[in-house]
Amino acid sequence: MRLGKSMARGKGARLRQVIIAAALLGVLCVPAHAEARDISRDTLAPDDGWAAAEGGTTGGAAADDAHVFTVTDRAGLVRALGGGSDTPKIIKIAGTVDANADDDGHHLDCADYATDGYGLKKYLAAYDPRTWGSAKPSGEQEEARQASAAKQAERIVLPVGSNTTIVGLGPGAVLKGASLQIKNADNVIVRNLDLRDAYDCFPVWQPNTGGLGDWKTAYDNIWLTGATHVWIDHITASDKGHPDADEPTYFARNYLRHDGLLDITNGSDLVTVSWSRFADHDKAMLIGNSDSATGDRGKLRVTLHHNEFESVVQRAPRVRFGQVYVYDNRYEVPEGTEYRYSMGVSTESGVYAENNAFHTPGHVEAADLVKSWNGTALHQTGTLFNGYPVDLLAIYNAYNSGSERDLTADVGWTPTLHGKIDSAEAADREVARGAGAGRIP
Known part of the structure; x- marks a missing residue:
């Protein structure tokens, strides 16, 4: 039976719609090249940095099917983490998970956490240095701040136990x-995840910090404390949503809401951070938290490779005690952004820097890239500064001659665990294309 022309046109149109819809569905549902395979049982390669030493890092690869979770909200993520359980587990994060949420998934803001009469205006009035002086805050408003902070911490602090892999599904997995x-x-193992805005609703005023006083915040996007064998790969970490630059000034100091993007402290050891992006933040990465933490000697062994630090003011990284290999990383300082330094060389640190590329505006000089606090050594080679090779060690010593102790090139160790080392020029291009969440090949 022949179809009428109008019916044929109608069926043809519907067929085209089906075909187009199927094509679009394929575009939307077939993962990008970064997620074309299941990465959840990947383990760290046997030569990929310090986390490959002494048995390597496998995360939750041994998890049975009952301990493989796909989560879409805070409640599901908390259940999957199991309070920091050491049972092998794989946690896949789909979409955006907001940690500032109640058990029913409703968003919570700072007003929801405030308790016991806490109020920012009352806090500022109580501890104004002109009337309070330089003593540590105490009394009613400080106690109320602590109680309010504890309520927020109960929601947003998520403990991660041993033998765990956390991965983002697809290019849009966000933990906010x-x-x-x-x-x-x-x-x-933590991979393929956009971690953003670990926002502290209740910073504390510390009158004696830095001589002028300062605001101290409580939360890092990721904090390693006493952690070993950790692989962090293809994450993006930032303040996206609430940049500190937009915060007001109180007591002549910026009212900071964020601490570090990734801090590695308190005897943590055997860590590899690869192909990740750290952006739009003040103090990005602290390795070793105290000059007096002598128990960190022989620990804090960390490899940082093929990472991008963009619009980061300082600590990329700052190192105490650790043997830290920093190679094939890209540093971008956009025009008009605040900048202090990138590599901080502190007490008993051994930083081995190789083939890193820096891009800065005209007011930032090569001598600004390194800063030392009681540091003695920095090994560097293959550095590119705005496209030109430079010797950071020689520049640092020449610039600081007479004012600070010279750094030597002998850091007391030589890296052996690493994959292919690219030239700074090649790494610069590859990192710009491939670092961050959603870009696993």
């Missing part, structure tokens, strides 16, 4: 407002 804390845990 959370502080992932890998505490006294071993064998953890």
